[in-house]
Amino acid sequence: MADENTQTAPVAGAEESNATQENKGFTYYFSDPDSANAEMHHVVITLPYELPELPWRWHTEKPDDSLKDPVWDLKTNGWVENSKDGQAAILQEATQKIAELDKKNAELDQKSVELDQANDKVDAAIKAMQQSQQMQTQQSLALTQGLQKVVEGQQQTAKVMASMQQILVGMKADQAKADGTPATNQPTENDKKQENGGN
Structure with a gap:
């Protein structure tokens, strides 16, 4: 014994x-x-x-x-607990597996939350980029329209200058007829002074 x-x-x-x-x-x-x-x-x-x-x-x-x-x-x-069919062991094993699944489920939930947060950040970045592109497009359009108006203004100024030149040529021709001198397209001393700002 x-x-x-x-x-x-x-x-x-x-x-x-x-x-x-x-x-x-x-x-x-x-x-x-x-x-x-x-x-x-x-x-x-x-x-x-x-x-x-x-x-x-x-x-x-x-x-x-x-x-x-x-x-x-x-x-x-x-x-x-000892049992003939092992129900206690099976129950305890099932309980452990359920606890492990609960833990994994919690981990997956946490990862899902982190993924949602990351997606929100990506969405915010894309939205900010789209807004920036929209502002750049609007600025480019405004600049293009401004340049177009400048070009139109320059063209209008050129037309006015051409009209004024034709008027001056016509006035010189009229004056030459009145004075009896031949009309020329050459600028006079007075015209040159006016082109130089009156100096």
Whole structure:
């Protein structure tokens, strides 16, 4: 049976033996969920020394007191209620998967918010660029219209100057007829002074 250095007990007596041995050594928990012997599902072992490495099926984590027949589950890496069809282990595994999915869903929601914010910034930049292009187009149109008016003004000035020149030529011709001197297209000294600003 058990020697003085090790003590094994089923779940029912584990609480009492654990309390008396707790200050004398280190408590470990053994679990063989596949054993036909229900006493091997959960065994408390107290040793006077600490193990550097735990043997197969030994654990330092104590099972929850609410479990009636706790066994160690390798999938969940924790204590679960023993059941013939493994419903408790399946439920615990499903709960863990739901928690993981909730976490991933929260991460996706956060990424979606960040993506929406980035899209808003891109939309704002595009809108600002369109407004800038519209202003440039309006400025270009105003400049083109201004230049067109300047050109039209220059053309009008040229027409006025040509008309004035024709009038002056006509006046000289009329004056020459009146004086009896031949009309020439050469400017007179008076015309040259007027072209130079009267100097």
